[in-house]
Amino acid sequence: MARKAGSHAEITGPKVREAALRLFAQYGFAAVSMRQIAREVGVQAGALYTYTTDKQALLFDLMHDHMGDVLAGIAAMPDGSPGERLEWIVRYHIGYNLTHKDGVFINYMELRNLEPENRKVISALRRRYEDAVEAVLVDGQEKGVFQIPDTRLATMAVIAMLNGVNTWYREGGRLSQDRVERIYWNMVRRAVKGA
Amino acid sequence: MARKAGSHAEITGPKVREAALRLFAQYGFAAVSMRQIAREVGVQAGALYTYTTDKQALLFDLMHDHMGDVLAGIAAMPDGSPGERLEWIVRYHIGYNLTHKDGVFINYMELRNLEPENRKVISALRRRYEDAVEAVLVDGQEKGVFQIPDTRLATMAVIAMLNGVNTWYREGGRLSQDRVERIYWNMVRRAVKGA
Numbered sequence: 001m002a003r004k005a006g007s008h009a010e011i012t013g014p015k016v017r018e019a020a021l022r023l024f025a026q027y028g029f030a031a032v033s034m035r036q037i038a039r040e041v042g043v044q045a046g047a048l049y050t051y052t053t054d055k056q057a058l059l060f061d062l063m064h065d066h067m068g069d070v071l072a073g074i075a076a077m078p079d080g081s082p083g084e085r086l087e088w089i090v091r092y093h094i095g096y097n098l099t100h101k102d103g104v105f106i107n108y109m110e111l112r113n114l115e116p117e118n119r120k121v122i123s124a125l126r127r128r129y130e131d132a133v134e135a136v137l138v139d140g141q142e143k144g145v146f147q148i149p150d151t152r153l154a155t156m157a158v159i160a161m162l163n164g165v166n167t168w169y170r171e172g173g174r175l176s177q178d179r180v181e182r183i184y185w186n187m188v189r190r191a192v193k194g195a
Numbered sequence: 196m197a198r199k200a201g202s203h204a205e206i207t208g209p210k211v212r213e214a215a216l217r218l219f220a221q222y223g224f225a226a227v228s229m230r231q232i233a234r235e236v237g238v239q240a241g242a243l244y245t246y247t248t249d250k251q252a253l254l255f256d257l258m259h260d261h262m263g264d265v266l267a268g269i270a271a272m273p274d275g276s277p278g279e280r281l282e283w284i285v286r287y288h289i290g291y292n293l294t295h296k297d298g299v300f301i302n303y304m305e306l307r308n309l310e311p312e313n314r315k316v317i318s319a320l321r322r323r324y325e326d327a328v329e330a331v332l333v334d335g336q337e338k339g340v341f342q343i344p345d346t347r348l349a350t351m352a353v354i355a356m357l358n359g360v361n362t363w364y365r366e367g368g369r370l371s372q373d374r375v376e377r378i379y380w381n382m383v384r385r386a387v388k389g390a
């Protein structure tokens with residue numbers, strides 16, 4: 001095992017994760033075997049266990065890193081008015097999701113396949129993202145620039161609306177990403193403002 | 196086989212479908228075997244094939260019936276102004292989804308596991324639902340009561356926003372279903388109206 005901890009593991013580790021992410025997204029976690037992941041990477045099934053404890057640990061790591069990445073992104077939100085920050089969130093969320101489709105998909109779909117302790121951790125990270133979005137809505141509400149009947153529901157509504165983009169957006173389609181971001185921002189902006 | 200076509204099939208058929216829906220939603224289509232569905236229903240695996248050709252046909256039937264049900268619902272939309280019809284859609288969509296959680300979940304998640312011909316059929320039905328929603332937005336736009344930069348994107352945004360309710364709503368939670376419907380209608384109404 002010590003032998004594997006060098007450059008070998010550094011190269012193969014990410015490959016294992018990439019293969020697992022791709023296969024989980026395509027077939028679903030429960031349908032993919034460690035053997036299948038090993039075949040995809042081009043190593044023996046036994047070799048995988050030098051990189052991960054088991055398939056559950058692999059899923060948890062993928063979801064955990066995805067959420068870590070998402071949270072690092074929103075933590076870098078520039079200062080600005082509530083409106084400016086909400087527009088930034090709309091663009092960040094759409095842009096991030098469109099470049100991490102498999103990660104987004106398994107993070108939504110495979111929560112049910114996490115063991116309870118793991119699920120608690122991922123749900124808490126997800127909640128932190130929701131809280132970061134809600135903080136902007138609450139700030140806008142307190143400053144009187146937003147009129148929102150329920151900031152928690154508005155948070156969930158905005159996130160769901162933005163997540164939806166991944167289900168229909170195709171690169172090179174009718175609309176550029178920037179145009180999509182502007183149209184969504186337009187709708188979100190009006191949804192949180194007074195009638 | 197003729198013997199099975201009587202009351203036996205009438206009782207077991209729906210049970211097979213209910214079991215398949217529940218198991219697909221819980222573990223994912225690819226991870227569930229016909230044997231597992233048979234065990235859940237309490238029949239021999241071979242007996243399932245008197246009710247369905249194979250697992251793919253079972254998935255297709257479930258998704259097809261779900262969409263048929265959804266479309267029958269929206270076809271019953273009462274007449275009214277664009278605003279009244281859009282409010283009706285918001286309430287119908289949330290109410291339907293909350294009472295058909297497994298069906299909604301597999302219809303979103305398992306499209307990728309349908310064979311190409313089947314996927315085409317389901318996608319076309321889904322498109323018909325989107326078209327019915329968009330027709331209301333277009334009507335409101337033409338009558339000057341809605342101001343929407345892109346009615347197709349607004350349709351997708353509204354549907355995604357409403358679908359999101361299923362991910363967090365719990366019966367007996369902080370908010371009644373009626374209150375949730377009203378808050379979502381409030382946000383949708385403002386999103387489609389002028390700034």
